Amino acid sequence: MAQHVVVIGGVALGPKAACRFKRLEPGSRVTMIDQSDVISYGGCGIPYYVSGDVSDEVQLRTTSFHMERSPEFFKAVKDIDVRTLTRATSIDRDRKQVHIRNVVTGETDVLDYDKLVIATGATPRKLGLPGEDLDGVSYVSTPHDAVRIRERVTRGEVGSAVIVGAGFIGLEMAEAFADMWGIDTTVVEITGQIMPRLVSPAMAQMGQHHMEEQGVQFHFGETVERIEGEDGKVTRVVTSKRTLDADVVIIAAGVVPSSDLAREAGLNVHDRGGVFVDEHMRTSDPDIYAGGDCAIIRHLITDKPFFLPLGSMANRQGRVIGNNLAGENATFDGATGSFVVKMFETSMAGSGLSLDAAKDAGFDAFSVLLTQMDRAHFYPTKDLMTLELVVEKPTRRVLGIQGFGTSGDATVGRINAVAALLKFHATIDDIANMEFAYSPPFASAMDIVNTLGNLADNVLRGINRGMGPDGFVELWNNRDADDCFFLDCRELPNAEPCMERNPGRWHNVPQGEIYQRLDEIPRDKRIVLVCNTGARSYEAQIMLDASGYDDVVNVQGGMAALKKYGVEI
């Protein structure tokens, strides 16, 4: 019998679930409501509309064949009834009814449902600060936000922008302002790094360094205390440490799942918000599904509840719900939290857990950091890529991978490939032996991912004792204590400039000459080996180990990683 499905929320998961269900059961009836006047838009495209990469806001809510996904479109093309400006005020699960109200007219109505889909999404986290409601303070959530921000920019009213939050959206907005419009852009972040908890401090520093080179300023470990304005318009941001001029302020401090409606209906909801669903995307009521930004899924590494508000999640979960509305038993097993963010000429991506996140989740974890060419070193478009692998020590299981590189497609390609293995409890041996399509324009014969696995293996064996650029900097800053012997094992012409800048502190013995020149290398100091990317310093370390030295370390990623990190020797 034809059933009536009601979908609350019309942005991403809602339309997907509705359309999939209609394709499977064309004779059924679907009503989709949304409290806004715009539906089915790609909110993740907002930074690219603000930057001008996307010329017209309507493009964010058109199909790939250039039709606007309006209520009329859904009716004609998908046979779905859409009511915009319509809020669901309560769910009566016993009667299987949704009470709705038109947010403009105040008119109320009641919809009977056979099956219900909650796709209420999330709202930007508000800081609750004085001045947060000033004109010019924006969140990054709806096409209305997008239009408002860009109008202000194109009118030439924005000389300086302050962004609160250095996560994806904050960084994307920083690029949009600084790159395309040349706006003086400052990011204020409460933690000590960009992309907190998603990448290691060392990798974060590399991304930060690149963005600083492009003119973005960062202030870490600062909280915004108030936002000030004149005549109702924002002019300044006052943080715990300084006052910043601001013609526009972007609050990008994360989002909060909109799950009050579900909670009030007595569904199982997480303490901090988010509707719990099972692997079939069913809530605690078998006739009600939920998904997308308002739902809590399973983290495939920690096995714990996971909030991952991404359009890609909504789309895939929407299809699963669409299938199950049609009586099937489709599953969505969870996610490892893959992400990617473009930052000017570089990109940062990851999946699974960062080292900090792994330790917090209780894993006995370590990580290795590798900087190597992203394709054959003789191929002209090659460039350095940095990858970090997070590993559970006792089991060799890979818990996560993060990457940073100039070719975004190449970087995210590596991350996606390793991500595919994560839920199969892949070990570093799987990574070391992973098959990558090989041809010089695309990969090295020993691809950087394979080398990353090999590096983790060598570290676990104890034959490669490395440190990242952060560890090196700590030793280097303390160089005058003279308890470390910094040994550059590149050829002399490469090492010479560093030696001249640091007389008596920076030494050189090329790796191929180490056995012949052991007398130049002291046995009473820690030997800190550095080369271009870490390959030769590892070899040198093995040679010194074999020669009876007992405190030798090498810098993973070498001078290449240090340079990306912003260190000049």
Next chain:
Amino acid sequence: MAQHVVVIGGVALGPKAACRFKRLEPGSRVTMIDQSDVISYGGCGIPYYVSGDVSDEVQLRTTSFHMERSPEFFKAVKDIDVRTLTRATSIDRDRKQVHIRNVVTGETDVLDYDKLVIATGATPRKLGLPGEDLDGVSYVSTPHDAVRIRERVTRGEVGSAVIVGAGFIGLEMAEAFADMWGIDTTVVEITGQIMPRLVSPAMAQMGQHHMEEQGVQFHFGETVERIEGEDGKVTRVVTSKRTLDADVVIIAAGVVPSSDLAREAGLNVHDRGGVFVDEHMRTSDPDIYAGGDCAIIRHLITDKPFFLPLGSMANRQGRVIGNNLAGENATFDGATGSFVVKMFETSMAGSGLSLDAAKDAGFDAFSVLLTQMDRAHFYPTKDLMTLELVVEKPTRRVLGIQGFGTSGDATVGRINAVAALLKFHATIDDIANMEFAYSPPFASAMDIVNTLGNLADNVLRGINRGMGPDGFVELWNNRDADDCFFLDCRELPNAEPCMERNPGRWHNVPQGEIYQRLDEIPRDKRIVLVCNTGARSYEAQIMLDASGYDDVVNVQGGMAALKKYGVEI
């Protein structure tokens, strides 16, 4: 106790195994011999040296830190003894000795070994044709070949080139000649397509069409009968159908594993060449390892013996052998045969089995072809990508994936990610729900790979009955029989030019108007639905199905796929 390891062959696997072993056991002794005067080179870089992308041939045999991997380098940096111009003439397994001979002086010697590594590689397949030894006829194997070919080109002596074989190397050489040097380039291939058995005829046609647009000519289904010359220099190639002018001829007809030495030593060798090894890369003699281009591994989809002569295989196998020489138990479980080839502005990649290969291996298989944007359709650098998924019908298991697109990194990234799943017996449901890092510059919210899985699911359900561009062309070429109704379900302005060019043959009802305009669509003909990329034609098909039409198909990939295929409507 320090053992002596002898390695026969110094190109890829040999050096890798030797170096890894030396790092694990610095006190041991390793002797590596090679019959050539050059060792440790990246033969796969030859096309890029010929094209000029790589300026100096020495770059193909330097490390990433610009040191030439010469015998002196191996001695100083790796503590490995190398003897070049030295051929192994026989292996005495009882005495554990290798008999060697200097190929210049004829001097012979005997090397005792504790463990032996056979890394004799492969040689280009010769055609045994009259004229194959003429000056100007080359294979693509060693740096010497590379230098010879490029010298001829840079001297301006090459106006026309004929390449025999349309596999990777043939296509890479075709690009090198035609793109960088403007040479009149013709490829002769015995089968009916480029990349035979690696991709479907439809995908091959897309690549061929692109290369033809760049000026490369192809002749399929032709064999070369003889090569002719004047004064000892090549001038013409005579095929079974024509005579082609040629100042240079490249024989790229595959390679043959060099396993005679192993066979003569009584080791287990494949009938058609190639040393059998177990998962530890051990031959039938536990003291002898083999790997790289001379070895036969296991195909992870068919479970059958597999010959995969790639530098990436050699490197990873070499490390496994290095570990095992040091007494470990490392494994190399096989490969799914991932590949990628750059063809001018496009790239083609794949892993696992093509549809033909799957059927030949006895699978009850089908495939789906999808053309979709490689990133958010509103992001400016988006472009069309085509993917084909090969599936075992009864089990839904994915047997292979192939791709073609303009962003090589993006294409190969998708292939590598799916390849990672293949050995876990992934099904189309795993593909449909695969996690890809999402951000508009890199992926769609429903990534093309997810859509590919969805498409396969819909085809198996029977709700999407599609055909590829090859199937369409067959029907279209027979359009005057008038038993098919070609229905363009895009908007009128998109369809109009095709209607004007094909009056009475090409019809239009936009998908959103189908229910209202059913009277324009005949019920006594097969309805062939076409849209931009296949999304709307699929929706239209569901609408016609729901309206009682019983013979409706839609063209997968739509006009986009047809255009790449070279079809103009």
